[in-house]
């Protein structure tokens with residue numbers, strides 16, 4: 112079996128308040144990505160300062176933290192071949208009002224801040240971010256029943 116990539120998404124407080132959690136998780140499920148970890152978390156300053164350290168000092172930083180603490184978030188680890196790129200494409204560009212239609216942000220958000228979901232942007236950040244939010248015992252390995260129908264033989268490394 113070919114090694115699958117893992118990536119992290121965080122379903123933000125606006126999605127919870129707007130009853131969009133099932134819609135969001137469903138989009139990743141329908142794409143063929145596998146959920147290997149999922150939990151609700153009440154974020155606090157220490158974790159947010161670390162997670163958003165590249166935005167420290169920007170005018171929206173404190174407001175972003177306040178928003179991310181306003182209700183629990185749901186952190187999800189997704190797994191799949193090329194999962195990081197596939198997830199970023201489904202999520203869409205940062206600002207909802209300019210994200211492509213068909214993406215989560217393009218379809219469900221008109222905001223730069225309340226943009227529904229965060230997704231890791233590279234293999235390096237995915238690894239760091241997954242470790243930030245999950246212990247190894249909270250991530251599961253299993254084979255999904257639809258694996259042979261989600262990927263082709265060559266992608267699965269099963270070509271003779």
Ligand code: CMP
Pocket residue numbers: 166171175205223224225226228229230
């Ligand atoms: P995210 O992908 O989680 O990464 C950083 C977050 O900062 C981003 O999504 C938005 O929620 C938020 N953000 C980015 N730019 C702005 C902005 N100009 N004003 C307010 N919030 C922003």
